[in-house]
Amino acid sequence: MRGIKFSFLCRSKPEPTGKRVAIVGAGPAGLTAAGYLVCKGHAVDIYDKMPEPGGLMLFVIPEFRIPIERVRLGAKELEEEFEVTYYPRTKVMEGSREDEGDEFYERTVRLSELREKYDAVLISTGIWNVRRIGIPGDDLDGIFSPLELLFWIKGHKMGYVPKEKVPELENKKVGIIGAGLTAVDVAFECNRLGAEVEIFYRRTIREAPAGAYEINLLRRRGVKWFELVTPKRVIGENGRVKAIELLRTRLGEPDESGRRRPIPIPGSEFQVELDYLVFAIGMVSTPPVNGGYLATDRRGRLIVDGRHMTNVEGIFAAGDVVNGPTKVGRAIKDGLYTAVSIDRWLRGEL
Amino acid sequence: MEREYLYLDYLTCIGCETCETVCGFIHDGNPYIRIYVTENKQYLPINCKHCDDAPCLRVCPTHAIYRDEEGAVRIAENKCIGCLVCLQVCPYGVPFYSLKVRAITKCDMCAERREEGLEPACSLMCPAEAIQYGPLEIVLELVRERRAKNIPEHQKEVTEEELAKSVSSGYIFL
Numbered sequence A: 001m002r003g004i005k006f007s008f009l010c011r012s013k014p015e016p017t018g019k020r021v022a023i024v025g026a027g028p029a030g031l032t033a034a035g036y037l038v039c040k041g042h043a044v045d046i047y048d049k050m051p052e053p054g055g056l057m058l059f060v061i062p063e064f065r066i067p068i069e070r071v072r073l074g075a076k077e078l079e080e081e082f083e084v085t086y087y088p089r090t091k092v093m094e095g096s097r098e099d100e101g102d103e104f105y106e107r108t109v110r111l112s113e114l115r116e117k118y119d120a121v122l123i124s125t126g127i128w129n130v131r132r133i134g135i136p137g138d139d140l141d142g143i144f145s146p147l148e149l150l151f152w153i154k155g156h157k158m159g160y161v162p163k164e165k166v167p168e169l170e171n172k173k174v175g176i177i178g179a180g181l182t183a184v185d186v187a188f189e190c191n192r193l194g195a196e197v198e199i200f201y202r203r204t205i206r207e208a209p210a211g212a213y214e215i216n217l218l219r220r221r222g223v224k225w226f227e228l229v230t231p232k233r234v235i236g237e238n239g240r241v242k243a244i245e246l247l248r249t250r251l252g253e254p255d256e257s258g259r260r261r262p263i264p265i266p267g268s269e270f271q272v273e274l275d276y277l278v279f280a281i282g283m284v285s286t287p288p289v290n291g292g293y294l295a296t297d298r299r300g301r302l303i304v305d306g307r308h309m310t311n312v313e314g315i316f317a318a319g320d321v322v323n324g325p326t327k328v329g330r331a332i333k334d335g336l337y338t339a340v341s342i343d344r345w346l347r348g349e350l
Numbered sequence B: 001m002e003r004e005y006l007y008l009d010y011l012t013c014i015g016c017e018t019c020e021t022v023c024g025f026i027h028d029g030n031p032y033i034r035i036y037v038t039e040n041k042q043y044l045p046i047n048c049k050h051c052d053d054a055p056c057l058r059v060c061p062t063h064a065i066y067r068d069e070e071g072a073v074r075i076a077e078n079k080c081i082g083c084l085v086c087l088q089v090c091p092y093g094v095p096f097y098s099l100k101v102r103a104i105t106k107c108d109m110c111a112e113r114r115e116e117g118l119e120p121a122c123s124l125m126c127p128a129e130a131i132q133y134g135p136l137e138i139v140l141e142l143v144r145e146r147r148a149k150n151i152p153e154h155q156k157e158v159t160e161e162e163l164a165k166s167v168s169s170g171y172i173f174l
Helices: A028-038 A053-060 A069-083 A109-119 A148-155 A179-192 A211-218 A326-344 B018-026 B057-058 B086-087 B109-117 B121-125 B135-146 B160-169
Strands: A020-024 A041-048 A085-087 A090-092 A107-110 A120-123 A172-176 A197-200 A224-227 A229-237 A240-254 A260-265 A270-273 A276-279 A315-317 B005-008 B034-037 B043-046 B066-067 B071-077 B096-098 B103-105 B131-133
Touching: A020 A028, A020 A109, A020 B018, A028 A041, A028 A053, A028 A069, A028 A326, A053 A069, A053 A148, A069 A085, A107 A109, A107 B135, A109 A120, A120 A326, A148 A276, A148 B005, A172 A179, A179 A211, A197 A229, A211 A224, A229 A260, A229 B071, A240 A276, A315 A326, A326 B018, B005 B135, B018 B121, B057 B066, B057 B086, B066 B086, B121 B131, B131 B135, B135 B160
Parallel strands: A020 A041, A020 A120, A041 A085, A090 A107, A120 A315, A172 A197, A172 A276, A197 A224
Antiparallel strands: A229 A240, A240 A260, A240 A270, B005 B131, B034 B043, B066 B071, B096 B103
């Protein structure tokens, strides 16, 4: 197997320009931008809070979709052939905030410090927080965030997570709320580990973001699919999840996303017993700022201009931290075009 | 020169759009590989398969379509009269007429990059390793090795013959 060739635009390292760029976040956007920038002769340092570069591609997306080696070898090639320096286990932050995967960082660096030390900074910190649902009982034991669950499973395989951290899923009943790609990935992994998986979705399979193909694959493997239901509360026993109370829904008029809005039907409550529950209802951008220094929108995403630059001159941003949850390819696209902007800006053309 | 193959394994593709992105990036925003999505959300990137027995090559009245040394089906833009017959016979609807170039354009297996000793960009960047490039035996081996990592439904044992047919004729093997 060969690694992803992030530096696909050139064969070898060109004459150095003497400019130094810091990239915060070694996911698809950051690594692709690094690949472009090294091909233009800039020196690149990459900071990431996780123990090795790769981001969600490496630590969260299941192996059957993106092989571990494919990402590892790609990141290694940047280091060996193009002298990219990685600073793993380093969280870059201005202010503070708790995100998923925080247990791995050992050092913190301030973003403003990087801005002073480097000619340009690119932020590609992605979406390392999970949207909370806000219903009674959503903080009980046995409720996992999809990121941590997927991360424990894959991280254990990679040797970063001890066995006892991975929940024993065999013959356990796992409920998953949501029908996006994350929900489907959680379902695949839990099913593989022997759990009885049930997916609950408030619309129908036709509206499910993951699509009928993926969901039907899961159904053929024994995963139960419940549609037109929405969670009302989580029922616990001794502080642990025991069941979920759901409401049936019907579809009303289309909402701003163009999909028909689910309307809960009053009095239709029913309960499903569960051992574990996962709310996979969306992820939230995690910029290296919290409220100050860089401008963010009301969903916490970094705001950039036509040059992909934030409100601080010389600090650029790309990927999911700007766009919210998208696909790997969209993050790569944003990383690539942002790198073009950075290169032009460093040359004084922008 | 040895015949090179560019093979897209639909059982491994995750529909992430990376191929379309990088192809568009090196072709001024006009990707030669495009992702089509079916009603049930299966993602199918479609590009020229560089078929061994290419109907476009046979039908072109001005012989503007030829096969280069490494096996890529290419267009000689100066010979193309824009009759679109190639588009009509292509099983994948791949060729399209570019008003800018004033000729048919399509995937040329990254001809310019190959001249510089670089491989096709889509294959290099695909995170899932669904696009393999190289001589047939190597492609076959890589597809098998990669498919072994898939979920059981997508592992699907294929014989060498079947895969060879799929790779070299462009017949999509699902």
